[in-house]
Amino acid sequence: MYKVAVAGTGYVGLVAGVCFAEVGHEVICVDIDENKVNKMRQGISPIYEACLEELMQKNYAEGRLTYTTDYASAYKNSDVIFIGVGTPEQPDGSANLSYIATVARQIAETIEKDCLVVVKSTVPVGTNDKVEQFIKDFLVNDVKVEVASNPEFLAQGSAVRDTLQAARIIIGTESKWAEEMLMKIYEPFNLPIVSVRRRSAEMIKYASNDFLALKISYMNDIANLCELVGADIQDVAKGMSFDERIGSKFLNAGIGYGGSCFPKDTKALEYLAKQNGYELKTVKAAIDVNTDQKTILYKKANKRLITFNGLKVAVLGLTFKPGTDDLRDAPSLENIPLLLAQGADIYAYDPVGTENFKRKYPEGEDGRGSIKYVENVAEALAGANVCFIFTEWGEVKAVKPEEYKKLMRTPLVYDGRNIYGIEDMKEAGVEYYSIGRQ
Ligand SMILES: NC(=O)C1=CN([C@@H]2O[C@H](COP(=O)(O)OP(=O)(O)OC[C@H]3O[C@@H](n4cnc5c(N)ncnc54)[C@H](O)[C@@H]3O)[C@@H](O)[C@H]2O)C=CC1
Ligand SMILES: O=C(O)[C@H]1O[C@H](OP(=O)(O)OP(=O)(O)OC[C@H]2O[C@@H](n3ccc(=O)[nH]c3=O)[C@H](O)[C@@H]2O)[C@H](O)[C@@H](O)[C@@H]1O
Numbered sequence: 001m002y003k004v005a006v007a008g009t010g011y012v013g014l015v016a017g018v019c020f021a022e023v024g025h026e027v028i029c030v031d032i033d034e035n036k037v038n039k040m041r042q043g044i045s046p047i048y049e050a051c052l053e054e055l056m057q058k059n060y061a062e063g064r065l066t067y068t069t070d071y072a073s074a075y076k077n078s079d080v081i082f083i084g085v086g087t088p089e090q091p092d093g094s095a096n097l098s099y100i101a102t103v104a105r106q107i108a109e110t111i112e113k114d115c116l117v118v119v120k121s122t123v124p125v126g127t128n129d130k131v132e133q134f135i136k137d138f139l140v141n142d143v144k145v146e147v148a149s150n151p152e153f154l155a156q157g158s159a160v161r162d163t164l165q166a167a168r169i170i171i172g173t174e175s176k177w178a179e180e181m182l183m184k185i186y187e188p189f190n191l192p193i194v195s196v197r198r199r200s201a202e203m204i205k206y207a208s209n210d211f212l213a214l215k216i217s218y219m220n221d222i223a224n225l226c227e228l229v230g231a232d233i234q235d236v237a238k239g240m241s242f243d244e245r246i247g248s249k250f251l252n253a254g255i256g257y258g259g260s261c262f263p264k265d266t267k268a269l270e271y272l273a274k275q276n277g278y279e280l281k282t283v284k285a286a287i288d289v290n291t292d293q294k295t296i297l298y299k300k301a302n303k304r305l306i307t308f309n310g311l312k313v314a315v316l317g318l319t320f321k322p323g324t325d326d327l328r329d330a331p332s333l334e335n336i337p338l339l340l341a342q343g344a345d346i347y348a349y350d351p352v353g354t355e356n357f358k359r360k361y362p363e364g365e366d367g368r369g370s371i372k373y374v375e376n377v378a379e380a381l382a383g384a385n386v387c388f389i390f391t392e393w394g395e396v397k398a399v400k401p402e403e404y405k406k407l408m409r410t411p412l413v414y415d416g417r418n419i420y421g422i423e424d425m426k427e428a429g430v431e432y433y434s435i436g437r438q
Contacts, residue, residue: 001025002185005078007103009036009067011047011260011326012120012152013084015159018052020082021059022164023188028074029067040067048325048352051160071103072110080116080185081107082150083131087121088260093267095124104131108138111145116181118150122205122265124272128172128198148173148182149198151205156259157323168192172201206269210283213262215250217289223253223436224296233436234418253436255390255416256293258320258329263290294334297414300433301386304412309343309368312409314380317391317417318350318357325352327360331390331416336361340369347372347380351395381407392417401428 001024006017009031017029031037036046043057059065068074075081085099100121107117117135119128132147139145149172154162169186171193173179179195186193196204223233233253241248257263266287273280305311320330327333332348339346340361346369350357354373361371374380377399381387387408389396401424405411411430413420418434425432 002079002181003077004028004185005030005074005081007071007081007083007106008085008099008121009033009040009046010084010086011049011156011159012154013082014040014045014047014056015049015052015154015163016082016084016120016152018055018059018065019160019163019189020185021065022055025064025185027059027065028078029065030069030071030074031067032069034069037067037069047159049156049159050323055160071106075107075110075115076112078111078115079113080118080181081111082118082120084120084152086260087123087264087268089264089267093271095122095264095268095271097123097127100127100131101134104134105138107145108135109140111139111143112141114144116178117145117147118182119147120150120152122151122209122261122268123149123202124268125199125202125206128202146173146175146178147198148178149201150182151201153205153208156326157321164189166191168194170201170204171195172198172204174198206265206272209261209265210269210286212250213257213266213290214282214286216252216254216257216262217286217293219251219253220256220293220435221285221289226436227438230438231436232422232438236436252418254293254418255297255331255435256290258331260326260328263329266290294331295338296435297388297416297433298335298338301388301412301414304433305386307342308339308386311344311385312383313339313344313346314384314387314408315339315346315348316350316377316380316387316389316396317353317393318348319353319391322391322393325356327353327356332357333360335388335390336371340366340371343368345370345372347374347384349374349377349380349396350391351393353391378403378407384408385410386412387414389413389415389417389419392419401425401430404428404430 004020004025004027006013006029009029017027021027045053083103087095090096128147128149171182226233237251240246266283270280270283318332405428413432415434
């Protein structure tokens with residue numbers, strides 16, 4: 001077993017650290033956020049992820065997992081240091097690598113023995129080479145240090161399962177020493193390991209994410225055409241899914257993809273291509289379709305209603321997908337400001353995202369409109385003139401069509417996640433609009 005340090009305790013770093021401890025490594029998770037570290041020491045997860053707290057508490061109690069802000073003490077004794085800090089999108093679409101650089105320098109200035117540094121964060125192709133040079137430039141002690149790439153493929157809402165039961169482990173190395181060490185670290189996971197050079201590993205991550213984003217945008221593009229020609233996108237997706245070359249996953253048309261990664265990773269790869277004089281037409285198409293898709297229902301409703309001013313608007317779902325409290329690039333963040341600007345009185349429901357959303361849109365008056373957060377769907381629907389569904393939470397899917405008819409002032413529903421059957425809504429007397437269906 002190895003002494004493992006993990007820099008960054010977000011979705012990737014914390015889950016990775018906990019899972020490394022779970023398989024037997026001695027892990028110390030480092031973060032700069034003192035509040036997060038104190039919470040984690042009490043066994044409280046700073047992120048909403050199923051099964052995570054139990055594993056945190058178990059491994060902490062068994063002494064294989066600790067948390068600190070003292071990066072020097074963490075890094076100096078570590079055999080391997082995983083970097084899992086953020087690489088957020090910059091205004092020009094490129095990845096912000098400043099957090100990576102800070103950690104690289106902290107590592108360089110503190111390691112006291114030979115050390116493998118592993119970049120788990122999603123970084124543009126070639127970044128690992130720069131990180132390795134950067135560390136060597138700032139190295140204080142005469143030790144061997146090498147950088148390897150180990151991109152992460154977990155999805156939020158299933159992060160622990162996706163880590164312990166990953167489809168594959170990608171490792172990108174430039175030496176036998178680094179490759180053998182990473183293979184040994186991942187041996188207890190008993191998962192397929194694909195060992196490639198560093199730059200290929202970095203590209204595998206972007207190529208995978210951007211393909212998934214393109215698959216979603218493709219289905220949304222086809223959905224928009226389906227509506228114009230009288231086809232039903234859900235039937236089309238079903239018919240396509242039997243072809244194993246297409247597969248059945250990520251064929252769900254909707255109000256567009258959000259999250260912390262597809263939006264940023266599509267733009268970052270497009271930016272890298274442009275930097276190298278190449279136009280990544282497919283990824284650009286994915287971005288363009290998604291941009292328009294986010295407000296497609298708002299525009300449809302705007303045509304149907306004279307105005308939203310003074311209307312009670314029920315919004316069901318604030319997070320970018322179910323199973324997480326993450327709002328990054330959620331459709332709600334695109335549509336709620338538009339509704340408020342038109343004077344809508346919004347009644348918003350989300351089982352876990354409300355606290356995060358309140359920090360962006362406090363309850364009360366906001367410009368011409370207002371926003372109120374409610375505890376359940378019925379409260380949002382009661383007396384509402386119109387309803388938007390942005391996230392397919394189980395609690396939303398559990399609402400029957402007749403409840404919209406019974407509770408709403410006017411049963412007018414815009415469903416961004418195609419939760420309901422068109423016939424079921426029609427039978428219940430609900431005026432219902434969705435994506436890619438008439
Ligand atoms: N969120 C996801 O589902 C996935 C994210 N990724 C990639 O993983 C990386 C991290 O993403 P998230 O975990 O979502 O980020 P996050 O923003 O949730 O967490 C990053 C953490 O790093 C900490 N941090 C910043 N500077 C630090 C430093 N100098 N030392 C120690 N900690 C520091 C922050 O306080 C924060 O807790 C990104 O590159 C992302 O693209 C990859 C796969 C999945
Ligand atoms: O790099 C990352 O951060 C991660 O990004 C995604 O994971 P995540 O964004 O957490 O969630 P997904 O389940 O992929 O959903 C992303 C977005 O696509 C949307 N989506 C997904 C599937 C689909 O069929 N249609 C669709 O609109 C979801 O509503 C959501 O807004 C990838 O699935 C992970 O493999 C990857 O590691």
